[in-house]
Amino acid sequence: MTGSVGLGRVLEPKGVLPQAAWRLDADPAIGPDEVRIRVRRLNLDAASYRQLAGKHEGDGAAIRAEVLEIVETRGKMHNPVTGSGGMLIGVVDEVGPDSPLPVKPGDLVATLVSLTLTPLRITDGLAGWDGLSEQVPAGGTAILFGRSIVGVLPDDLPPELALAVYDVCGAPALVDRVVRGYPGTPTVAVLGGAGKSGSLSLAAAKRAGARTHAVVVSEKERDALRGAGLADEIAVADARDPVAVAEAIGTPADVTVVCVDVPGCEHGAILATAPGGTVIFFSMATSFSAAALGAEGLAADVTMLVGNGFVPGHAEFAVGLLRSVPAVRALFEARIAGD
Template sequence: MVGLRRVVEPAGVLPQAAWRLDASPEIGPDETRIRVQRLNLDAASYRQLAEKHAHNGDAIRAEVLEIIGTRGKMHNPVTGSGGMLIGVVEEVGPESPLPVKPGDRVATLVSLTLTPLRITDGLAGWDGLSEQAPAEGTAILFGRSIVGVLPDDLPPELALAVYDVCGAPALTDRVVRGYPAGAKVVVLGGAGKSGSLTLAAARRAGARTQAVVVSETERDALVEAGLADEVAIADARNPVAVAEAVGEPADVTVVCVDVPGCEHGAILATANGGTVIFFSMATSFPAAALGAEGLAADVTMLIGNGYVPGHAEFAVDLLRQVPAVRAMFEARIAAD
């Protein structure tokens, strides 16, 4: 049920921790095979690859293919992150508990870092210049995997973008509802995919919202969208600048920035007794823990693990109910 039979090396670890997986398309009794149609690389991984290769699409594509070919999964060895995919169910093993059948068009709601993946078209339809990559190949889901059938009323590219970050708004909703109405929520990176959904979730849960963004362009987009009560500009990697931009410390701070070095600013901007949610794969958890200790910060720090029961439905519902969020997602997809 957890995919141990797919681990090639090292022996004895779960698929996410493995260096290499067996991505062969033949399924075991509890497995499901997906015919891949599109990959969505997570933001931290794509940014690292794009910066490494100076935004050369051919070089980015070549390295993604090399990672998948070497590891049997899309598991960036630098960021430790991957992404997710959409495709069509081809075959379901007789012991699989997943609620899908052959022909269903689905999104895998588990990371590509633990999904056996085989690419057969060389990513020929992808220019390497966006997070979403048209693809052909096969992927394997385990009995303990999570999968969602794509909604009929959303374009697949839009649904994929939402599902990629659906854990962030759902976890934020859960945390914020544990605070009194009117609690202050700060979102670092509020103009991005996870950030905009998180702002909408926090507001719907009764919070006052503030976004911290890196540029005037992002500030203007959020102000026009009306997703935050306040929008401030600061480099999330500069702790003092973040704290000054936030002003009154937050009850809940959510980190949705896809660059490293944002831990201390988030902690410094959070009130004692507050909560910091690190929802970025660029987070250094030793830096967060030791930084909080060094600042004598009495804050609860949570790892956004990407899964909250009902998270996919929650995020899609937000997209449907908050037109400004949908508009921001559609603009991002169009720009890509």
């Protein structure tokens, strides 16, 4: 067990798992149950990139320098402010003899675990990245453990597109599971419905038989989502304004999904959810103390779930949605083109 979860890679503090560690050992030499990946591209999670871009006022060189500093200091990409990281794609370089992961050298793969627990070494100074997008061309090495999750990239999707989908693939799979547990035709509200996890969540909810309602931040996002046909109703509101969110939703939803990458969206989601309903938090900007205390203060009888990014079969489910729902693919491609 010690090797399979990466305890041997923890440098500081000893005794915690890699995700909770301040610093990891990113030495490219692998142990018997580890896999080394030659990194091609990182995908910074939206909350982390937004925080970095805001801190440096959109200065790409400064953003790049801080990402390099984080990885150099911590041996992983673990934003100390947001606590989040992202994921990566690369080519399998070496597989330890005891590794249970279903990969072989030469496979082009995506890591389906967070960069906050992945030993990472950058060797090219991120020279191919201008610092102005979440996707980061990169050279270096990353290490996967026996308990890691990894997926071989599908042949029919560009790597950048597959990476963007895999980054949020836990969201639609969990939404599908929750919605199918409701009788009849439940209502699902998605805050941030025009984003990556938001659009996939809407598609999953609709496929599971729900009526869908999206809240977006701008008329531009509303128009893009309307053209996609993923939401039965779309409203423009600031997800950080609880009253505005509740008014935008109208009749409280059975399931509310938070896919907004800014802090302060907890209370609006709770207020917009019907008694006995479910709130799913998929944003790394979520304050779980604010969610718990806010629900208590509102006397809200709701179940609150943390989207932990893993549901069995989540990668295949998300890619299946992308393949079968052209509107979802179009939204993803437009986002990648914009980056």
